[in-house]
Amino acid sequence: MSESAADATTTPGSPVPDTDPAYREAVVDLLGAIAYGEISAFERLAEDAKLAPTIADKLDLATMASGEIAKVHPLHERIRAFGRDPFEAMAPFREPIEEFHGHTAPSDWYEGLVKAYVGDGLANDFYREIAAYLDPDTRDLVISAMEEGYHAEFVVDRVRAGIAEDPRLGGRLALWGRRLMGEALTQAQRVAADRDALSALLAGGVDRPGLDLAALGRMFTRLTERHTVRMGELGLDP
Structure with a gap:
C-alpha cells in the first residue's frame, strides 16, 4: 500500500463500484465492524479517563475519545452509499467486540493505556491489510479511520514514564500485552469464520486479487512483527 493512499481525499458518499453482490456485502461488513469498533473505542477511552492520575491526563483521554466518535459518521455515510x-x-459485531473487551478489561490506568495502544493498533493493522483489496474510495476511508495521531505519542510517553518510575511495572505490562495479542487474534478469527463475506473478500475472486494460504500466513507474520514494534516503543518485551 503506498503512503499516498492515506493522504488521499475521501468522499464517503461517492458512488460505489458496480461489482458483485458478494463484494458489496463484504465491504458493508467491514465498515460495520470498524464503525462499531470506533464507538467502542470512544466508550473505553471515556471510561479510562476516570482512572487518569491528573486532570491534564483526563482531558487528553477525553479529547482522544471525541476523535474516535468523529470517525463514525463518514463510515456510516459510506455504508449508506452501498x-x-x-x-x-x-x-x-457488537457481541464479539464487547466480548473481547469483557475478556480484557484493564485493572488500572497503565493497563488501559497499553490496551488502547496495542489492542487498537493490532486491529488497525489488520484493517489496513484488508484495505488493499477495496475500491479506492472505501480504501482511503478505511485508512483515514486508522490514523492514530497524538493518541500514540500520549500513550508511549505515559507508559515509559511509569516504567521509569517503577521498573517492576514493565514486566506486568509485558504479560498484559501478550494477553491482548492472543485475545485479539482469537476474536479476529471468530469474526472471519462467522462472516463468510469477509472471508471471501480476503480470498479474492475472478476479477480481483486475494490471499492464498501462504499470503495469509505472511499477513499474520506482518501483524505479529508490528505488534512487537509497538511493544518495543512502549519499552516492553514482546
Whole structure:
C-alpha cells in the first residue's frame, strides 16, 4: 500500500463500484465492524479517563475519545452509499467486540493505556491489510479511520514514564500485552469464520486479487512483527 493512499481525499458518499453482490456485502461488513469498533473505542477511552492520575491526563483521554466518535459518521455515510443501514451493518459485531473487551478489561490506568495502544493498533493493522483489496474510495476511508495521531505519542510517553518510575511495572505490562495479542487474534478469527463475506473478500475472486494460504500466513507474520514494534516503543518485551 503506498503512503499516498492515506493522504488521499475521501468522499464517503461517492458512488460505489458496480461489482458483485458478494463484494458489496463484504465491504458493508467491514465498515460495520470498524464503525462499531470506533464507538467502542470512544466508550473505553471515556471510561479510562476516570482512572487518569491528573486532570491534564483526563482531558487528553477525553479529547482522544471525541476523535474516535468523529470517525463514525463518514463510515456510516459510506455504508449508506452501498444502500445499507449502518446500524444494521454494525449489529453483528457488537457481541464479539464487547466480548473481547469483557475478556480484557484493564485493572488500572497503565493497563488501559497499553490496551488502547496495542489492542487498537493490532486491529488497525489488520484493517489496513484488508484495505488493499477495496475500491479506492472505501480504501482511503478505511485508512483515514486508522490514523492514530497524538493518541500514540500520549500513550508511549505515559507508559515509559511509569516504567521509569517503577521498573517492576514493565514486566506486568509485558504479560498484559501478550494477553491482548492472543485475545485479539482469537476474536479476529471468530469474526472471519462467522462472516463468510469477509472471508471471501480476503480470498479474492475472478476479477480481483486475494490471499492464498501462504499470503495469509505472511499477513499474520506482518501483524505479529508490528505488534512487537509497538511493544518495543512502549519499552516492553514482546
